[in-house]
Amino acid sequence: MATRGLTPEKNAEERTRLWQFARETGMTRRHLLKLLSAGGAAAVLASCTGLAPPTALPSVGENSSKAPLYFKDPTPFIDHGAGNLEARLENMEGLVTPSRFFFVRNNSERLDVDAADWRLSIEGDAVANPLELTYDDIRDMPSRTYISYLECAGNHRALFDLVKGKPAKGTQWKTGAVSNGIWTGAALRDVLVRAGITSEANSVLLIGLDTGAPEGGFRRAMPVEKALDQDTLLAYGLNGDPLPKDHGFPLRALAPGWVGAASIKWLGRIVVSSEQIWTRNNTTSYTLVGDAYGQEGEAPGKPVTSQTIKSALALPWPADLAAGARSLHGYAQSPAGPVVKVEWSLDSGATWNDSTLEEQRIQPEFERLAEALGDDAFRYSWTRFSFRWDARPGEYTIMTRATDAAGTTQPDEIPFNEKGYLFNQPAPHPIRVA
Ligand code: MTE
Numbered sequence: 001m002a003t004r005g006l007t008p009e010k011n012a013e014e015r016t017r018l019w020q021f022a023r024e025t026g027m028t029r030r031h032l033l034k035l036l037s038a039g040g041a042a043a044v045l046a047s048c049t050g051l052a053p054p055t056a057l058p059s060v061g062e063n064s065s066k067a068p069l070y071f072k073d074p075t076p077f078i079d080h081g082a083g084n085l086e087a088r089l090e091n092m093e094g095l096v097t098p099s100r101f102f103f104v105r106n107n108s109e110r111l112d113v114d115a116a117d118w119r120l121s122i123e124g125d126a127v128a129n130p131l132e133l134t135y136d137d138i139r140d141m142p143s144r145t146y147i148s149y150l151e152c153a154g155n156h157r158a159l160f161d162l163v164k165g166k167p168a169k170g171t172q173w174k175t176g177a178v179s180n181g182i183w184t185g186a187a188l189r190d191v192l193v194r195a196g197i198t199s200e201a202n203s204v205l206l207i208g209l210d211t212g213a214p215e216g217g218f219r220r221a222m223p224v225e226k227a228l229d230q231d232t233l234l235a236y237g238l239n240g241d242p243l244p245k246d247h248g249f250p251l252r253a254l255a256p257g258w259v260g261a262a263s264i265k266w267l268g269r270i271v272v273s274s275e276q277i278w279t280r281n282n283t284t285s286y287t288l289v290g291d292a293y294g295q296e297g298e299a300p301g302k303p304v305t306s307q308t309i310k311s312a313l314a315l316p317w318p319a320d321l322a323a324g325a326r327s328l329h330g331y332a333q334s335p336a337g338p339v340v341k342v343e344w345s346l347d348s349g350a351t352w353n354d355s356t357l358e359e360q361r362i363q364p365e366f367e368r369l370a371e372a373l374g375d376d377a378f379r380y381s382w383t384r385f386s387f388r389w390d391a392r393p394g395e396y397t398i399m400t401r402a403t404d405a406a407g408t409t410q411p412d413e414i415p416f417n418e419k420g421y422l423f424n425q426p427a428p429h430p431i432r433v434a
Pocket of ligand 1: 150261
């Protein structure tokens with residue numbers, strides 16, 4: 001395996017040097033070769049220095065600057081038009097959502113970017129050393145690989161109408177604007193440090209290259225604390241492959257635990273400002289506007305940041321089942337760490353039964369990534385739950401309700417907001433049994 005961008009002679013020299021270095025740290029030759037083929041010299045150095053687990057991206061896309069996979073065929077999804085594809089949770093058998101089933105949310109055109117021409121600029125009045133980085137620059141930085149769900153702020157929006165009889169504006173997602181992937185990337189923090197982020201920094205604005213989006217590039221600001229969180233990634237890998245183009249190839253942000261809108265795809269520019277930044281996506285959009293919410297800063301409501309705790313059954317809506325005893329399953333997720341309990345109710349929440357939480361284990365098809373997962377790799381993962389139900393002929397609704405490690409449980413009721421964000425009261429799933 002050649003180290004990228006070097007002549008054969010330089011390559012041999014580089015490999016000898018790496019081998020000497022790796023041997024001093026006690027690494028076997030076999031492990032060295034494995035790391036080299038998984039992530040090149042950067043993976044070996046990262047492993048030797050303990051900086052980060054190696055990147056285990058396979059060679060697909062390694063020598064190509066083109067986006068490797070998809071624009072997705074809408075067939076396995078609920079198609080909301082304009083490239084917005086709702087995942088069918090019933091397609092998901094294991095913990096990790098295969099990339100081909102991962103939901104897609106685009107606010108304007110989707111992009112096919114050539115990574116060879118692509119650059120990421122980091123600028124603003126709160127960096128001392130404005131930078132421009134290439135795809136290889138980012139991939140050569142220490143990497144992290146972990147599992148995280150990504151969920152649209154409007155997931156469950158259709159339930160405002162179905163449950164409360166009051167429609168909210170926006171794409172009428174039911175429960176599938178969420179998926180759970182294995183992400184690989186560099187820490188945004190490392191890039192900001194390289195650009196000399198100053199102590200004056202207040203807001204970090206991430207801007208996509210989709211110039212058809214309002215404001216000329218879909219964008220979202222986050223406070224500097226979230227940008228410097230070690231888990232906020234500049235992700236170039238999903239489920240062991242380079243990012244599919246639907247999900248932002250060559251590079252996207254991943255702000256785990258936050259609403260999906262903060263995880264900017266096709267990232268092109270980062271602006272670090274000493275002032276708080278207000279743009280469309282934390283003022284007129286992605287804010288909770290309604291009787292229960294006050295105004296905040298320049299926003300007419302409360303800007304949405306973190307996601308809320310939710311659960312859903314992995315069944316079509318409505319579901320048609322044959323009578324008989326069966327196991328039903330679903331997924332539950334919370335931004336505040338793992339879900340510790342999921343209950344289910346057949347009587348609109350009057351009584352609740354415990355479900356079984358399944359072990360956090362990745363499916364065999366992703367096992368090649370197991371070594372790259374750090375200790376804390378499941379912190380932002382959703383949890384798969386299941387329970388047995390003796391389905392007799394008739395019409396039912398089943399509700400599920402999750403509780404997380406911080407003790408937060410899904411509320412019985414939430415107030416309406418005009419754009420239908422963060423619906424998280426238990427969803428009454430309609431089921432017909434024949
Ligand atoms: N980034 C860009 N550049 N353009 C977009 O339209 N949509 C955002 C976010 N990042 C968007 C974007 C929204 S609203 C969501 S929910 C997530 O991407 C969806 O990510 P996915 O399509 O990879 O599932």
